[in-house]
Amino acid sequence: MTRALATLAIAIVLAGCAAQPVQPWEKRLLAQRAMRMDGGNALERDFARQVETSREAARGGEGVGGGGCGCN
Amino acid sequence: MQLTRPPLLAAALALPGIVLPASEAGAERPPGAGEVGLRYSHYQEYQPGAERIEVVLPALFVLVPVAEDWTIQGQLALDSVSGASPLYHDTLSGASGIGVDDVRRSLDVDATRYFDRASLAFGASVSREDDYDSDAVRAVATFDSADRNRTITVGVGYSDDTIDSVNGVAEHEARNTTDAQVGVARVLTSRDVAQASVTFAHGSGYYDDPYKVLDRRPGSRDERALSLRWNHAYDTPGEVLRVAYRLFDDSWGITAHSVDLAWRHPFANDFVVEPSLRYHSQSAADFYFDPPVGTGFVPGEPYSADARLSAFGAVTAAIKLEVPFGSRWRSDFKLSFYRQKSAWRAFGDGSPDLLPVSARTFEIGLTYEY
Amino acid sequence: MQPEHQRLAFAAMASRCALVVDHDGDASTALAAAREEVLRIEAKYSRYRDDSVVSAINRAAGGAGVAVDDETAALLDLAAAAHAASDGRFDATSGVLRRAWDFGAARVATTEALAALLPLVGWQQVEWNRPHLRLPRAGMELDFGGFGKEYAADRAAAVLASHGIAHGFVNLGGDVRAVGARRDGAPWQVGVQHPREVDRVLARVALRDGAIATSGDYERYFECDGVRYCHVLDARSGVPVQGVRAVSVVAPLCVVAGLHATIAMLHGAKAKDYLDECGCAYLLVDGDGAVHRTLAG
Numbered sequence: 001m002t003r004a005l006a007t008l009a010i011a012i013v014l015a016g017c018a019a020q021p022v023q024p025w026e027k028r029l030l031a032q033r034a035m036r037m038d039g040g041n042a043l044e045r046d047f048a049r050q051v052e053t054s055r056e057a058a059r060g061g062e063g064v065g066g067g068g069c070g071c072n
Numbered sequence: 073m074q075l076t077r078p079p080l081l082a083a084a085l086a087l088p089g090i091v092l093p094a095s096e097a098g099a100e101r102p103p104g105a106g107e108v109g110l111r112y113s114h115y116q117e118y119q120p121g122a123e124r125i126e127v128v129l130p131a132l133f134v135l136v137p138v139a140e141d142w143t144i145q146g147q148l149a150l151d152s153v154s155g156a157s158p159l160y161h162d163t164l165s166g167a168s169g170i171g172v173d174d175v176r177r178s179l180d181v182d183a184t185r186y187f188d189r190a191s192l193a194f195g196a197s198v199s200r201e202d203d204y205d206s207d208a209v210r211a212v213a214t215f216d217s218a219d220r221n222r223t224i225t226v227g228v229g230y231s232d233d234t235i236d237s238v239n240g241v242a243e244h245e246a247r248n249t250t251d252a253q254v255g256v257a258r259v260l261t262s263r264d265v266a267q268a269s270v271t272f273a274h275g276s277g278y279y280d281d282p283y284k285v286l287d288r289r290p291g292s293r294d295e296r297a298l299s300l301r302w303n304h305a306y307d308t309p310g311e312v313l314r315v316a317y318r319l320f321d322d323s324w325g326i327t328a329h330s331v332d333l334a335w336r337h338p339f340a341n342d343f344v345v346e347p348s349l350r351y352h353s354q355s356a357a358d359f360y361f362d363p364p365v366g367t368g369f370v371p372g373e374p375y376s377a378d379a380r381l382s383a384f385g386a387v388t389a390a391i392k393l394e395v396p397f398g399s400r401w402r403s404d405f406k407l408s409f410y411r412q413k414s415a416w417r418a419f420g421d422g423s424p425d426l427l428p429v430s431a432r433t434f435e436i437g438l439t440y441e442y
Numbered sequence: 443m444q445p446e447h448q449r450l451a452f453a454a455m456a457s458r459c460a461l462v463v464d465h466d467g468d469a470s471t472a473l474a475a476a477r478e479e480v481l482r483i484e485a486k487y488s489r490y491r492d493d494s495v496v497s498a499i500n501r502a503a504g505g506a507g508v509a510v511d512d513e514t515a516a517l518l519d520l521a522a523a524a525h526a527a528s529d530g531r532f533d534a535t536s537g538v539l540r541r542a543w544d545f546g547a548a549r550v551a552t553t554e555a556l557a558a559l560l561p562l563v564g565w566q567q568v569e570w571n572r573p574h575l576r577l578p579r580a581g582m583e584l585d586f587g588g589f590g591k592e593y594a595a596d597r598a599a600a601v602l603a604s605h606g607i608a609h610g611f612v613n614l615g616g617d618v619r620a621v622g623a624r625r626d627g628a629p630w631q632v633g634v635q636h637p638r639e640v641d642r643v644l645a646r647v648a649l650r651d652g653a654i655a656t657s658g659d660y661e662r663y664f665e666c667d668g669v670r671y672c673h674v675l676d677a678r679s680g681v682p683v684q685g686v687r688a689v690s691v692v693a694p695l696c697v698v699a700g701l702h703a704t705i706a707m708l709h710g711a712k713a714k715d716y717l718d719e720c721g722c723a724y725l726l727v728d729g730d731g732a733v734h735r736t737l738a739g
Contacts, residue, residue, distance in 0.1 A: 022219075022221055022259045022261060022262050029262060029263050029305035029309070030259060030263070032312065034305075036303075037265070037301055037303070041109070041404075041439070042133055042147060043131045043147070044111065044406070044437060047111070047129060051115060051433060052330075052352070055412060055429065056380060056386065057322075057354055058318070058326065058330065058352070058354060059295070060296075060297030061297040061298070061299030064210050064228060064252060064271065065197070065210025065228070
């Protein structure tokens with residue numbers, strides 16, 4: 001079931017099915033720092049990831065080639 | 073003949089400097105101003121019957137735009153761990169009794185070249201601890217569609233780690249990991265952006281925990297993660313809802329679901345309050361065995377009693393306050409609480425006989441943009 | 443306007459101009475920079491200044507032509523697009539017709555005077571091969587009056603935004619470009635002037651992003667024998683348009699709003715058809731004073 005959901009979710013993001021493409025002048029709200037996919041604060045994000053990976057077995061989904069550490 | 077709106081608008085959009093700078097952003101942000109960030113993070117963990125473990129982590133972030141279309145980004149962190157090493161099972165008390173007092177220094181540097189509708193970044197990370205060294209490199213490229221409503225991200229990375237445990241169990245053991253990521257971000261509406269990405273990692277080498285009496289893990293690990301994000305902007309500038317989900321599985325038999333929710337709400341004087349909630353649930357590794365230690369151990373077969381590989385659920389609740397002062401400075405304070413319990417696992421039972429883990433973090437950050 | 447807003451009023455391009463922002467810090471640098479930008483465009487494209495680009499182009503009419511910079515080239519491309527989109531009604535070379543129409547003296551142009559001038563009008567004659575521009579006949583004149591002020595409003599808004607202004611607007615003599623909504627997310631309310639009663643507001647239009655521009659027969663006109671002659675001239679006939687009192691258009695950019703409003707006006711009694719076809723959001727007062735609108739507010 002999770003696999004089907006995942007496939008569906010990817011399909012929605014990939015599909016070219018937007019009703020009306022968003023024009024440059026309509027992107028003011030999208031350009032805010034808070035709307036960035038990386039959250040806008042590298043230090044905050046990295047610390048949260050470090051706390052999570054030191055206590056949990058899952059990781060990934062946010063970039064590549066991060067240095068490992070003995071905490072996991 | 074009636075040539076109507078499109079040619080007029082197209083000609084108007086070709087005029088220089090009339091689209092507001094902020095509007096030129098697509099799914100990913102082009103290089104902006106330079107930035108310096110300082111952050112102090114403090115982590116404290118409690119477990120019944122165990123000594124508390126404490127981590128302090130001061131970190132520095134610098135982003136420098138160079139020439140017209142380059143940025144160099146650097147990050148330096150120093151974390152000091154003190155207190156006992158984490159003890160998960162009360163029956164394990166004493167078995168991993170080496171007190172931890174370790175310092176980790178890490179440095180990340182990334183250089184990014186921005187093109188008209190693409191970017192290319194190269195980065196390296198170095199991390200040094202008493203017993204664990206890691207060197208990593210990465211390359212990430214992004215490509216925007218002509219209307220900048222879609223961005224494709226492709227990345228590859230390689231990490232070369234060396235383990236020399238202070239108790240002499242692991243002597244110059246190596247672990248190498250290769251990972252790759254493909255992602256697509258899309259502008260859905262003038263206030264919604266979504267991203268889907270998949271990461272694959274293949275690692276081989278030494279995975280055991282040298283500080284545990286019995287810990288034999290497979291010599292390789294394949295991981296997959298699917299992450300989905302959705303960011304929504306409200307009418308009020310600065311008010312944003314962020315939702316993220318990650319599905320993870322690996323060759324050790326672990327499947328995990330993580331959901332993140334954050335709502336950023338600005339108040340009158342521009343200070344921002346951001347409550348957030350995270351839920352994580354995972355199944356146990358195939359070779360994880362419930363306590364007491366030694367149960368199920370077969371010589372030559374993988375075995376671990378590491379609670380990190382057990383089945384459990386965890387919740388993080390956090391609140392962040394962001395206060396700008398002047399037009400260039402921004403400070404933030406964040407408090408979060410983490411709790412892990414075997415009973416909180418979703419889609420199945422948690423591992424029995426685990427003690428709950430609680431942690432509290434406090435962060436204070438300062439950012440200067442120039 | 444609200445007391446907490448910072449504003450800068452000045453005169454430029456023969457209009458009253460106002461820059462209004464809602465910003466925490468001191469916005470005076472941003473406001474001054476935006477005004478400088480308006481004045482820069484005025485100086486660069488004014489046909490009244492000998493050192494302007496437009497004067498240089500016009501002096502070279504009938505000669506070898508001139509090479510223009512990128513900004514001017516983009517404006518010329520826009521002039522070409524507007525000429526095509528209006529089927530020749532809008533023409534950046536129509537300024538010479540003013541020699542026949544004396545609005546100060548309320549004098550109707552004679553047929554002979556128009557016949558003498560019309561050969562000098564016509565974008566189709568212009569030799570425009572970026573970056574080379576040549577007006578083939580001596581006496582031809584180019585002017586950016588049809589979109590220069592609107593372009594300046596767009597540029598001034600971009601300057602404000604580049605200084606970190608997120609809430610404000612630029613108003614250059616009624617051509618308004620917003621730089622984001624009000625701080626609380628509510629739109630700016632722009633009053634549209636009544637075409638006959640100077641002190642009355644005909645309607646209010648909500649503006650968050652984007653722009654509104656108005657074209658009307660009340661800006662400059664005279665009446666003679668019961669006929670109103672306004673300053674908007676059809677480049678094909680050289681005669682003022684009839685059948686529209688005012689058009690306001692909302693568009694993402696002020697240049698686009700302004701050109702659509704002017705071209706609609708040039709369609710006279712067919713203005714509504716043009717506006718409906720171009721998909722504009724508009725407010726139209728026709729020749730009988732009837733109001734047609736697709737704009738909410």
